Amino acid sequence: MxxxxxxxxxxxxKQKKGVLEGDSARQVRQQLKExxxxxxxxxxxxxxxxxxxxxxxxxxxxxxxxxxLAIITRxxxxxxQAGLPxxxxxxxxxxxxEKASNKSMMLAIRAKVVEGHTLAxxxxxxxxxxxxxxxxxxxAGEHSGHLDLxxxxxxxxxEARYRTxxxxxxxxxxxxxxxxxxxxxxxxxxxxxxxxIVSVFEDSGQELPVLTRILIGASELLxxxxxLLIVLMVAAVxxxxxxxxxxxxxxxxxxxxLKAPLLGKITRGLDASRVxxxxxxxxxxxxxxxxxxxxxxxxxxxxxxxxxxTLGADKLKEGSSLFAALDGSGYFPPMMMQMIASGExxxxxxxxxxxxxxxxxRELEDxxxxxxxxxxxxxxxxxxxxxxxxxxxxxxxxxxxxxxxG
Numbered sequence: 001m002x003x004x005x006x007x008x009x010x011x012x013x014k015q016k017k018g019v020l021e022g023d024s025a026r027q028v029r030q031q032l033k034e035x036x037x038x039x040x041x042x043x044x045x046x047x048x049x050x051x052x053x054x055x056x057x058x059x060x061x062x063x064x065x066x067x068x069l070a071i072i073t074r075x076x077x078x079x080x081q082a083g084l085p086x087x088x089x090x091x092x093x094x095x096x097x098e099k100a101s102n103k104s105m106m107l108a109i110r111a112k113v114v115e116g117h118t119l120a121x122x123x124x125x126x127x128x129x130x131x132x133x134x135x136x137x138x139x140a141g142e143h144s145g146h147l148d149l150x151x152x153x154x155x156x157x158x159e160a161r162y163r164t165x166x167x168x169x170x171x172x173x174x175x176x177x178x179x180x181x182x183x184x185x186x187x188x189x190x191x192x193x194x195x196x197i198v199s200v201f202e203d204s205g206q207e208l209p210v211l212t213r214i215l216i217g218a219s220e221l222l223x224x225x226x227x228l229l230i231v232l233m234v235a236a237v238x239x240x241x242x243x244x245x246x247x248x249x250x251x252x253x254x255x256x257x258l259k260a261p262l263l264g265k266i267t268r269g270l271d272a273s274r275v276x277x278x279x280x281x282x283x284x285x286x287x288x289x290x291x292x293x294x295x296x297x298x299x300x301x302x303x304x305x306x307x308x309x310t311l312g313a314d315k316l317k318e319g320s321s322l323f324a325a326l327d328g329s330g331y332f333p334p335m336m337m338q339m340i341a342s343g344e345x346x347x348x349x350x351x352x353x354x355x356x357x358x359x360x361x362r363e364l365e366d367x368x369x370x371x372x373x374x375x376x377x378x379x380x381x382x383x384x385x386x387x388x389x390x391x392x393x394x395x396x397x398x399x400x401x402x403x404x405x406g
Contacts, residue, residue, distance in 0.1 A: 004019065004020050004021070004025060004028045004042050005017070005042075006018055006019070006020060006032060006040075006041065007039075007041045008032055008040060009037065010036075010037055019103055019104045020032075025043070025044070028042050063128040064101075064105070064129040066161065067162055068102055069129070069134075069162075070155065070158040070159045072093055073151060073154050074155040074159065075092075075096060076089055076090070076093055076151050077148060079092055079093065080147060080148035081152065086119060086147075087110055087113050090106055090107075090113060093106050094106035094107045094110065105126055105129060109126070118142055119138055119142060119147070120142060123135045131298075131299075132295055132298065133282065133299060136287055136291065137281060137282060138151070138154070140286040140287045141285055143286065144285070144286050150285050153284060153285065154281065157277060157278075157281045167368060168364075171368040171371065174375070175379075179379070182382070182383050185383075186383075187226075189390060190218055190222050191219065191226070194215060194216075195219050208397055209396040209397065209400070211393045211396060212393045212396055212397055214393070215389075250303055254302045254303040254304050257302065258304055258331065262371070265367065266367065267301075267302055268331055268333070270301065271300040271301055271302050272305075272331070272332050272333055272336055272360050273357055273360035273361045274296075274299045274301070275299065275332075276336060276357035277354075277357035278299050279296045280354040280357055282296070283350045283353060284354075289316060289322065290313055290317050293309060293310075293312055293313035294313045296309055304331065305329070305331050308329035308331055311329075312326050321341075322349070323340050323344060326340065336356045339353075339355060340352060340353065
């Protein structure tokens with residue numbers, strides 16, 4: 001039975017939303033009326049999805065998060081391995097969803113499956129919630145007859161990707177918060193503390209040291225033009241985001257990122273891990289290697305690496321080995337490339353790709369932990385230097401006045 005999303009007025013006159021299964025919208029309306037509710041709108045979830053497609057804001061709002069996708073995949077894999085039929089597993093998973101959008105989406109997928117569609121074909125109705133990698137892996141699992149095992153591998157993959165993403169985000173948030181607080185403290189000192197102290201020296205009429213004059217100039221700039229500085233920073237952020245929409249600028253910026261001393265290593269490690277793990281799960285699921293390469297290129301965040309993987313897929317199609325197709329770019333770590341070459345020679349490419357992905361994830365986590373551990377003492381040193389400059393700029397005129405008095 002298809003799933004319907006409804007909006008009703010309850011007995012108190014409050015609007016409520018929900019999802020019901022029924023043979024038709026008329027039957028769902030009748031069920032709602034029997035419960036004492038007044039139906040305002042009853043639409044199939046597919047109609048709702050079409051409306052969201054026409055509205056970018058609603059469409060983005062209806063997409064599923066990475067964490068929810070990992071949980072849903074794990075639940076489906078567990079229920080299928082327990083022996084439940086696919087439609088019952090989908091119904092059970094939909095009942096577990098707390099978000100109405102996720103629940104309606106799972107019921108819509110179940111309705112498609114009940115109508116005779118494959119699970120992969122049903123997932124095609126929600127391309128933003130289920131990326132091409134996900135759908136291709138499910139299709140391969142259905143084709144091989146081992147959907148439960150493939151979903152188990154896919155659950156491991158989505159959970160690992162989610163953990164890596166949260167790890168990187170967490171590592172970025174801490175330095176940003178610390179830097180922001182440091183900037184606010186320095187700005188506060190220059191705006192409120194320094195002017196009161198320095199005004200004493202200005203009234204004395206003596207010539208101030210260069211460092212003190214620079215500090216006074218910075219303080220006056222912040223007091224008079226703080227709003228302009230904020231406007232310039234906001235304009236710079238929006239201008240940069242707009243510039244990234246230009247393909248040529250984005251390509252140059254991503255190429256610079258790969259060459260940057262620290263950011264380059266993190267970017268290469270993150271995308272190498274994504275490509276290797278995606279190739280591993282697709283290859284294990286029975287997806288042809290050329291198709292797996294094309295899909296793997298799409299998961300890379302860096303445009304340069306994405307383009308190199310796409311070119312590698314073309315080389316692979318022409319008869320090249322996977323090692324030769326990827327090694328020419330120079331973006332992937334030598335250890336990973338040697339493991340791929342060894343896997344091709346021994347005929348155990350799937351397991352070697354999985355090991356390479358695990359090694360890359362471990363190296364990336366170690367690198368992020370090291371950066372976070374070093375950042376705090378580095379910020380203390382920087383803040384200490386800034387405070388020392390402010391103290392020196394205040395103490396130098398005092399020492400000068402003492403020498404004159406003496």
